[in-house]
Amino acid sequence: MRVLVLVxxxxDSEKGFVPxxxxxxxxEAMGRYNDELAKAGILVTADGLKPSSAGKRVAFDGAGRSVIDGPFAHPRELVAGFWLWEVKDMDEAVAWVKRCPNPMPGPSEIEIRPVYEMADLQG
Known part of the structure; x- marks a missing residue:
């Protein structure tokens, strides 16, 4: 199964990367962790995202579209980075996330979401 792992x-992350x-x-710790994921054959792709101040949202209302410039409110509801993993089940994904270095200074959270597969969408 594929899962999207959302940091x-x-x-702090909304302020941008400060070296x-x-x-x-x-x-460096995250790089070593990504190497472990790759060696285990789990990592499909991964990346960090720039702060929402560099982003835009497009709001849909019927045929209408409106563009909303970042930054966006409520940073803890936003995503700072992601992985796409191929795992055997959710338990394996949770076990790998528990091994992850803390991705942010202070308290942080990682969310794991299963990806729909074609078989899930066929009646």
């Missing part, structure tokens, strides 16, 4: 944003010694150390 939730924080007030402090602590941030560099965290990036």
């Amino acid at each position: 939730k944003a924080t007030e 402090t010694p602590e941030a560099q150390e965290m990036m």
Whole structure:
């Protein structure tokens, strides 16, 4: 099964990446973790996202479209980065997330969401 692993944003991540010694150390730890995921055959892709101030949203209302410029409110509801993994089940995904270095200074959260497969969509 494929899962999307979402690193939730924080007030700090919304300020953008600042190359402090602590941030560099965290990036190195995350690089080692990504190497482990790749060696285990789980990692499909991964990336970090720039702060929402660099983003836009497109709101849909019937045929109408409107563009909303970032930054967006409520950082903890935003995504700062992601992985796409191929795992045997949700338990394996949870076990790998528990091994992850803390992706943010201070408290942070990672969400795991199963990806729909074609078989899920066929009656």
